[in-house]
Amino acid sequence: MAHQAHSYHMVDPSPWPILGATAALLTTSGLIMWFHFNTSYLLALGLLSMLLVMLQWWRDIVRESTFQGHHTPTVQKDLRYGMILFITSEAFFFLGFFWAFLHSSLAPTPELGGQWPPSGINPLNPLEVPLLNTAILLASGVTVTWAHHSITESNRKQAIQALALTILLGFYFTALQATEYYEAPFSIADGVYGSTFFVATGFHGLHVIIGSSFLSVCLLRLIKFHFTSNHHFGFEAAAWYWHFVDVIWLFLYMTIYWWGS
Amino acid sequence: MFVCPVAAFLAENLRQISQRTISTASRRQIENRIAEKQKFFQEENGIPVHLKGGVMDVLLYRATMAISVFGTAYVVYELLVASMPKKQK
Numbered sequence: 001m002a003h004q005a006h007s008y009h010m011v012d013p014s015p016w017p018i019l020g021a022t023a024a025l026l027t028t029s030g031l032i033m034w035f036h037f038n039t040s041y042l043l044a045l046g047l048l049s050m051l052l053v054m055l056q057w058w059r060d061i062v063r064e065s066t067f068q069g070h071h072t073p074t075v076q077k078d079l080r081y082g083m084i085l086f087i088t089s090e091a092f093f094f095l096g097f098f099w100a101f102l103h104s105s106l107a108p109t110p111e112l113g114g115q116w117p118p119s120g121i122n123p124l125n126p127l128e129v130p131l132l133n134t135a136i137l138l139a140s141g142v143t144v145t146w147a148h149h150s151i152t153e154s155n156r157k158q159a160i161q162a163l164a165l166t167i168l169l170g171f172y173f174t175a176l177q178a179t180e181y182y183e184a185p186f187s188i189a190d191g192v193y194g195s196t197f198f199v200a201t202g203f204h205g206l207h208v209i210i211g212s213s214f215l216s217v218c219l220l221r222l223i224k225f226h227f228t229s230n231h232h233f234g235f236e237a238a239a240w241y242w243h244f245v246d247v248i249w250l251f252l253y254m255t256i257y258w259w260g261s
Numbered sequence: 262m263f264v265c266p267v268a269a270f271l272a273e274n275l276r277q278i279s280q281r282t283i284s285t286a287s288r289r290q291i292e293n294r295i296a297e298k299q300k301f302f303q304e305e306n307g308i309p310v311h312l313k314g315g316v317m318d319v320l321l322y323r324a325t326m327a328i329s330v331f332g333t334a335y336v337v338y339e340l341l342v343a344s345m346p347k348k349q350k
Contacts, residue, residue, distance in 0.1 A: 011310075012309035012310045012311070013309055014309065014310070014311050015311065015322065015325075015326065016311065019325055019326065019329050022329040022332065022333055023329065025332075025333065025336060026329070026332040026333070026336065029336045029339070033339065042332065042335060042336065042339070045328055045331075045332045045335075046332065048328060049325060049328045049329050049332065052321065052324065052325040052328070053325060055321075056311060056318075056321060056322070056325065060310045060311050063302050063310050063313070063314070064310055066295065066298070066299075067295075067298045067299050067301070067302035067303070068299070068302050068303055068310070069299070069303075223291055224291065224294075224295075225291075225293040225294075225295050226295070
């Protein structure tokens, strides 16, 4: 029986890449149908197929690594590069929205009243819920690091506790942000202030939800003994992503919430 | 959804990898079934990994494929409709 003479992973043929592409097609076309023709069936199909592809593709990666042993150190190194490149691309994504905010806020036009925040806008007090949210995310960065140390030290109980606490803090942040959105005296339609505020914080909130989901999957895997003390890259990737989300929030807080009020 | 089983685990002594005494608690314990999974997924049966788990894999795959094919056909249809001029009186 032939075995490979190299340390790379030659994957089985898989339908997920092309089905992921069709999911993207359906989702983007669905957005157009929703915006222009007010029907959301295609968008629903797109999001559903996207969810199905993600679940099955990542399920297969868990099988290939934990159950089939294909993730050699070489493969793990390349996965690390990949995750770092992905997070870097996300950093550039947010950079664009920060640029948009600074473009409008550094030189406010006469239409805004020549000031920032614009006339008529009552910004949120940065020392109230936003400050609490900052503390929550910083604490969650500590707990996820605690979880990592527990994993490397083979302390199962503490690892589970710390990771669970991290996820709870993430949910708490999301819940508080949701109430802030509901109670805010301005909306996304309130000029460039509303646009920049809700698009930047909104995409950040989406990334908190994504990060919390990633961490939740890691918690499930941790409970099911998937991770060893020196091989747990899925968890490390989730922790990197979570720290990234935290850093983005710190920039949001300092620029939009604090300086921008 | 993951909080409840976690809460159960937080409350009990789990068997540690470092060979502590086994708890006599009668509460539910997760067992380490990795070896079984490894044996199952390493069986040389020629089935690709995305179908190797069994019937559920096949059903999920077919459902995903059906949605994607139908959706793509629908997109092409809507594109054709949107690109035709609407009759104006």
